[in-house]
Amino acid sequence: MEVVTGLDACALKAPDEGKVAAARDRLVTPAEAARLAEMFRLLGDPTRAQLLYALLEAGEMCVCDLTEAVSVSDTAVSHALRLLRTAGIVASRRSGRMIYYRLADAHVRMLLDLSREHLREND
Template identity: 45%
Template structure:
């Protein structure tokens, strides 16, 4: 028997609360697409670099991250399309920065604290 076939929930209040608060399938699909962008090491390193720098051009990002410019350009295009990175042109140079509305909790918890957590875990003698 599936959850949908169940005649009466064990905890009707909790079920109703979950139904009200859980994002729609469409919202979750968009969210997983956005989060999947951050699972790529190149894109995530670019986000980190832009978090600690005000803004960087493609060439400077490539040097800072020891990548080639094609890798950086492709990753930035995906990040811009997702709205995570914005650009500013100064003459012929295009500077990249985190979007002004880049979610601060995502910045704080994903870009900063999770790295600290992974360092602690990898340094743990229990591993």
């Protein structure tokens, strides 16, 4: 990475030490930001987003119905679901030879819901 941290990026202007320190130290550490980014990254793919909004709508669906709903191959759906499951965004249960997926928790549902609101209000 090789980045100067001890010096100011702006030479003339003294950096706003209050704001810089607050933003850097008080709330979200780089490590937390990385974890948050990782989570957003998983939502940031059209296939995965469609899967998640399908689950938000239907509550619980098996892989083959999800494949129907999003119109991609079952293999692609399976890969996508594994990423989401590993990250704790969706959960699954087996029933016979089918596996049912659902959104993992209320936070995820709120996040998806709020994002949809945002999109719709900004035309």
